[in-house]
Amino acid sequence: MNQTRRTSILCPGCRKLINADEPICPYCNTLRPGSSFRNNAIVRNMNDPRTLALVIIWINIGMFVISLLVSGRYVHFSMNPLDTLSPSKLSLELLGGTGRGPIDRFGLWWTLISANYLHGSVLHILFNMLMFWQLVPITAREYGPYRMFSIYTLGGVFGFLISYYAGIVFTIGASAAVCSLVGSLLYFGKSRGGVYGYAVYKQIMGWVISLFLFGFIVPGINNWAHGGGILGGIIFGYLLGYNDRNRENAFHKTLALLCIACTVLILCWALFSTGFILLKFHPVS
DSSP, X not given: OOOOOOOEEEOTTTXXXXXXXXXXXXXXXXXXXXXXXXXXXXXXXXXXXXXXXXXXXXXXXXXXXXXXXXXXXXXXXXXXXXXXXXXXXXXXXXXXXXXXXXXXXXXXXXXXXXXXGXXXXXXXXXXXXXXXXXXXXXHHHHHOHHHHHHHHHHHHHHHHHHHHHTTOOOBOOTHHHHHHHHHHXXXXXXXXXXXXXXXXXXXXHHHHHHHHHHHHHSTTOOHHHHHHHHHHHHXXXXXXXXXXXXXXXXXXXXXXXXXXXXXXXXXXXXXXXXXXXXXXXXXXX
């Protein structure tokens, strides 16, 4: 008698054990859960918020190190902790800083994404990544990892877009994207209500107040990007919904994968174009 060997997998939708050849998950109704499109390394890592957060953090660290290498001897060292070990402005421009300058002069709209992965000093990247790491667990729990990444990406773009129309000439940093997570949680707490919703809303309002106080006290902070990021998080939190209202579906996952693809392509283009310019004007002898 011929027997077909059946392989068990974790459903990419609900993470429950099922047969790989199931046409539909019996628990969450995910179509073709065993297909390579739905069950691959990217999707599996997306389902783990901590892994996703670590990938984003390491990309930010990688881009920061590259910006220092591109700066070379023009890296700025200072006793001021807000300004020490800073890449040169030229390196940040080449790698995709955004604002009125890059967009109006060269039409570089793609910098609205790349600027979210660039930082101006060690303290700058440390502050943003610590804040991001603290926000990931609750945002992923209430929205799911796919919606979280979409809000992070689209909210960052929205924040820098507001900053652009406010006339900011040049800006960088993950704070617009991080603030979009703050905005999404602000919307969640207010919308959900109840004891838990009010507690989240109250805690996040404390963050918002602290962010704006910090922005007005410390020079060089782009408050327009912060405010735009929070507003973007509220808007996308409303449009995409949260788990108490509707679970993540195929649209949310597709949107997140599109955001990943755009981010990867744009960062690769930024690195390629920077390398090309450096080789053209400073050829290796």
